[in-house]
Amino acid sequence: MCSIVKNQYELCEEIGRGRFGTIFRCFNPTTNQVFACKIINKTLLTDSTDRNCLLNEPKYMTLLSPHPNILQIYHFSEDDDVLSIVMELCQPLTLFERILKTNGSNTLTEPQSAFIMHQLLSALAHCHTLGVAHRDIKPDNILFDSKDNLKLADFGSAEWFGEGKKMSGIVGTPYYVAPEILMGREYDEKVDVWSCGVILYIMLSGIPPFYGDDAAQIFEAVVRGNLRFPSRLFRSVSSSAKDLLRKMICRDASRRFSAEQALRHPWILSGGETAELS
Template identity: 80%
Template sequence: MCTTQYELCEEIGRGRFGTVFRCFDITTNEIYACKIINKTVLTDSTDRQCLQNEPKYMTLLSPHPNILQIYHFTENDDVLTIVIQLCQTLTLFDKIVKTTFSEPQSASIMVQLISALNHCHNLGVAHRDIKPDNIFFDSMGILKLGDFGSAEWFSEEKKMSGIVGTPYYVAPEILMGKEYDEKVDIWSCGVILYLMLVGIPPFYGDDAVQIFEAVVKGNLRFPTRLFRSVSSSAKDLLRKMLCKDPSRRFSAQQVLIHPWILSGGN
């Protein structure tokens, strides 16, 4: 049992920190997902902090149509239990592995993702680990941004620091050890958009070191063989999201009013 209100059903997922079960609310018969984390196996203070961050930020940011909703969480010395919205098994990563996306499909996903981030940024929260694995879909196919374990507060006066993120998606200023702002999330979204359109990331290498070197160089290219059928408007948005200079990089609000987004990728 997650709590006396929720009854556990079958296991539907397993991660580094714990196990996810399908569960239902015995008072309403609504179906949810229940993430149960064994805190006793967490020896790293960073891992422990990430797990404590997740329910805190999800509670602050809910409800939003494109953010994974949290319904309940409890914690004791040994276990952290989080009841969240039940989503489809396939993440955006799984979908990208299967196929490339048309421009309208990519625009539909991007407007939902950026809408979620615009909400976060307006509340002074940066996600800091945007990647396809953290992007889910509900039963109706609506995008839900999840995994806020690396999230952090920011403001005009308070920049962020620290190496966080995932190879391919991490912004160059993070890897360069600089203080940074919420636009690191926009860089990561730009990588995802590039990946959706052509099936490969814009910056890559044979290992993490080579990937990081490519990211820091930030040499954005549009190979003809890959981008022959991609519109100039989509490429313009990519340039503005994957701008190495954060002061010139688009904000979430600017992305939302770019012509390619407003036209639905048409």
């Protein structure tokens, strides 16, 4: 732990572990508040890409805070060997784990899905307004605080795009990555909307829209972008929800909804409460 952070916080038990560091619950004895502290061993960062990703996170989180649906950073310190980030403490289960712990179908109801998607799109609209694309939206990066508010986390792959500036580079995660990224094209912030659409599809059906036996097959399916709604999985899903999915998981990025447009869709505005079923 960096000396500056160590002077203000007391480390408690370990609550998570990653490739380069460990997350602890920590306590500020002055304010009696509890936080999460990510401690990263910089000596393990032999790859410049890994180092840039880890340094990106506090930079973008600081820029984007405060927002009710973005994980808040409170303190960031660095010395020769250690990087410490003090953040708000969240519940242990990510959205991915919540979906797996549902009633056995790995699906959520339309109101549950709309509630989560409204918060996620609100966070993304805020990011995009400030010129930041997340570029790795997936259920594993979606946390919840003690009051069950969604918190978007892990900005290690984020990129500044500014007004009219395009991005490039292969980033993201199989199942969730947008086709234009895989095709090596320049792209814009709507890659995040594609990923959100994939998450919504999974919440409503229990499976991803594009899949395969390995990463290569998944990527091929994503690039084809042949969106389908199998009747056995979408029989009870409203046509309004499917309409939003088509507009978010749209292979043509110029026609794909922005985060702001998705927030104004009738299915989101109604909280998923629609009687129209297909």
